[in-house]
Amino acid sequence: MTNSTALLPNLILAVAKTIETNADDLTALDQAIGDGDHVTNLQRGIQALAAQSEALSQLDWQAALQKIGMAVMSSVGGASGSLYGTLFMAMGKNLQNRPLTIAVFAEVFMKAVEAVKQRGKAERGEKTMLDVLIPVAELLLQNADQPEVLEQVKQTAIAGADATQNMLATKGRASFLGERSRGYIDAGAKSSQLMICAIVDVLTAT
Numbered sequence: 001m002t003n004s005t006a007l008l009p010n011l012i013l014a015v016a017k018t019i020e021t022n023a024d025d026l027t028a029l030d031q032a033i034g035d036g037d038h039v040t041n042l043q044r045g046i047q048a049l050a051a052q053s054e055a056l057s058q059l060d061w062q063a064a065l066q067k068i069g070m071a072v073m074s075s076v077g078g079a080s081g082s083l084y085g086t087l088f089m090a091m092g093k094n095l096q097n098r099p100l101t102i103a104v105f106a107e108v109f110m111k112a113v114e115a116v117k118q119r120g121k122a123e124r125g126e127k128t129m130l131d132v133l134i135p136v137a138e139l140l141l142q143n144a145d146q147p148e149v150l151e152q153v154k155q156t157a158i159a160g161a162d163a164t165q166n167m168l169a170t171k172g173r174a175s176f177l178g179e180r181s182r183g184y185i186d187a188g189a190k191s192s193q194l195m196i197c198a199i200v201d202v203l204t205a206t
Contacts, residue, residue, distance in 0.1 A: 005064045009053040010202050016046045018198040030187035033174040038187045045076035061100050065092030083116050090115035106140035113137040127167040129188040132160035150204050154197045161185055161193035
């Protein structure tokens, strides 16, 4: 991890590129069991962050994370805006101006994921983004001191997204489909996985 927010423009750009590259596949997943607007909502938030990326890079991590959370909350429609906004704002709140080591980030990220669970009234195994966020948070907390932890994060995120394919959806619009929600990877889980992997790639390349 780095204590400098100068990397934020690169991180935002990487997230934008991976969502754009995978937009058609994500939309197909969302149209199958969701509202079909997941990618549009995400891109609206990413564009809002891209417009602020240079300003964000001048802030400390606590302020930047909270500002990211507020921007996402106000620009992204649907449940994603509320949940991702909660994630980033909780990260900023719990960081408390500490140096952003992997160990500190692991603690902060776990607390933020707990906040998302409370906001969404959801748990692991319900075919949502939490099926990626929770195992990634647990891995980081348990292995923050391991040199290969970031590569493990990617593998864990991919496994979490893939696991949603055979799950029964119990949250959101997909829950109304009952057994018909099985057989599709959750679009929110997949986009979370893609964004996490894109961020890890930037971090490991620096």
